[in-house]
Amino acid sequence: MGAVKPIEYADAPAAVRAVFDDIKATRKVDDVNNFWKHLANDPATLRRTWESIKEVMAPGALDPLTKEMIYLAVSVSNGCGYCIASHTAAARKAGMTDAMFGEVMAVTGMANETNRLANGYRVPVDPAFER
Amino acid sequence: MGAVKPIEYADAPAAVRAVFDDIKATRKVDDVNNFWKHLANDPATLRRTWESIKEVMAPGALDPLTKEMIYLAVSVSNGCGYCIASHTAAARKAGMTDAMFGEVMAVTGMANETNRLANGYRVPVDPAFER
Amino acid sequence: MGAVKPIEYADAPAAVRAVFDDIKATRKVDDVNNFWKHLANDPATLRRTWESIKEVMAPGALDPLTKEMIYLAVSVSNGCGYCIASHTAAARKAGMTDAMFGEVMAVTGMANETNRLANGYRVPVDPAFER
Amino acid sequence: MGAVKPIEYADAPAAVRAVFDDIKATRKVDDVNNFWKHLANDPATLRRTWESIKEVMAPGALDPLTKEMIYLAVSVSNGCGYCIASHTAAARKAGMTDAMFGEVMAVTGMANETNRLANGYRVPVDPAFER
Amino acid sequence: MGAVKPIEYADAPAAVRAVFDDIKATRKVDDVNNFWKHLANDPATLRRTWESIKEVMAPGALDPLTKEMIYLAVSVSNGCGYCIASHTAAARKAGMTDAMFGEVMAVTGMANETNRLANGYRVPVDPAFER
């Protein structure tokens, strides 16, 4: 009861189709992935999220591969199953090798460990790190 | 009551001094930061954590700057105040510019947003992303 | 090995049946959902959790729909699959429309994004917000 | 080292001033709070975040008070100190009474408890809640 | 604006005093700690939370020290500063030694690391662990 259904291009209103078209053109893919088909139930959120993602993930001071690996690390840390699957694929497409994947996981794991050690030992921030 | 006190080099047993010496030599710093001084209360955890960090953060398929930015992104996502401060400093030292910092934050923010949209809309993993 | 099995009404001891009866009467449902059948393995936790939920979710300064939407937002933020499914259904039953669902998701997503931006930029609390 | 400094209106470039002006006009406040002054270090993120917040928090199917209480509940659940302080103030301004605050906290607390009980008991989703 | 103020015994209504008296008698302390003084702003939540805590933390199949260490581990994992401080003190009072504290931290850290490795490698549950 109440679960949201995906909206396919053929059934989508014009505002949704426009976003789908832009995703497909920007990413050079034939169809959008399930995330967008579900967000399409709320066209305003679909458009806002896509425009934000497009802006944030565009090449800038960081290259797309680095951005995708950061996205993956955060998704792994948060335990979002869908996001781990989709951003592993996206990072692979952007050039992440098996060795890089292993290192992203290793860093993400260590950060999660030492975050808790710092919490538990109640470590005060060193003056050198303060504002 | 019960809060752990930092252990300074002068007061540290030999096993702790050996780790402190290795941290200082590896990182080319005059003193270790508060995190290590607190972990020194448990020499086994101090040694194990340092050896793991040294191995994980060494240059490999990913360069040290990329690793530090991933570490920072995870720490920000987890809300660990000490870790955000120390890894912002570490990433800066490894070459993170103001523009890079801004992009790490932007990607981390977006990942946290879309992780929840994927959760809430209960998006099934696309067959293309499946194992 | 070790996974907990649900306990059905027919097999339940009197203490569990009493809670099941109260849930069914309070919610006007024919059977309790899986959450309660699993908690029934620990009758004290079953009773305590139900009594707390009944008290917390009763109409008060906030109406039941608002409470269910807050419950859903927290469950989405935490990524609890069962809870997202059950509280989406509960919120729908309490009157959540498609448009409301979309807005709950949008607010939950934005809060998760800006929570991390505030963490990462280490924003100090404005004096006006302090105690 | 490396902590971001807030940017005041007087020192801000035109693109930042334009956002600050819109925040002040929309919210009818004399100055923006620290969150925006810190984001101003990255004008693109400042603009994008403000435009998203403005769109998401505008009255719609849900009223501003309900949205602020959801924002607060998520921030409390995530443990973001700055966000808890700022969104408690925002919700108060939108009409949250002491009794409402107490109920938001009670629901947020219970949701966090039952989310973990559902995780730990590995409760399968009821067919009635499935898509 | 809006931050909750602690309520001292002398200023508390009878319903709050009754809970404070029970906490002091149960724990053999002269005064309740800040957590309870803040919850006192919502007497129903104060009472419900105390009764639940009293029931859950009483000796049972697990002794009080084990329960306090689990409470501490969860609080460290969640990064709740107040809870880390108060439950470190409570665990110390229940008999946690320095060596035990170190091991609680070590286990908590490792669990947080391997939780993310399991997420990131998308490890399927072994049939032997399935229900």
Place this chain on the structure above:
Amino acid sequence: MGAVKPIEYADAPAAVRAVFDDIKATRKVDDVNNFWKHLANDPATLRRTWESIKEVMAPGALDPLTKEMIYLAVSVSNGCGYCIASHTAAARKAGMTDAMFGEVMAVTGMANETNRLANGYRVPVDPAFER
């Protein structure tokens, strides 16, 4: 696309087999569980993680059952499905009874609830708990 495949003993390089052999000997099991077969894709992370786990989970100031219950509580709190399944089994093997399981869940649930109440009420640390 991109999902990691498990590596079986028969197909594993010598460095991986050595770790698998040590896991099997230490735990007195015929085969390693899926977690290790997936980590085997990164032999350095496999070895480092196993050596850390072996050291951290060995009997010390805390017995193995207590450590497994803490591991389980953290995994439940984080919502790691694989880890909940595997550490429930491990704790059962170490002697966790049904009653103990129920109490671990109850404490984990309460800790998650009161962590958020402490966050939301912005409770300051009592001087008695300060360093």
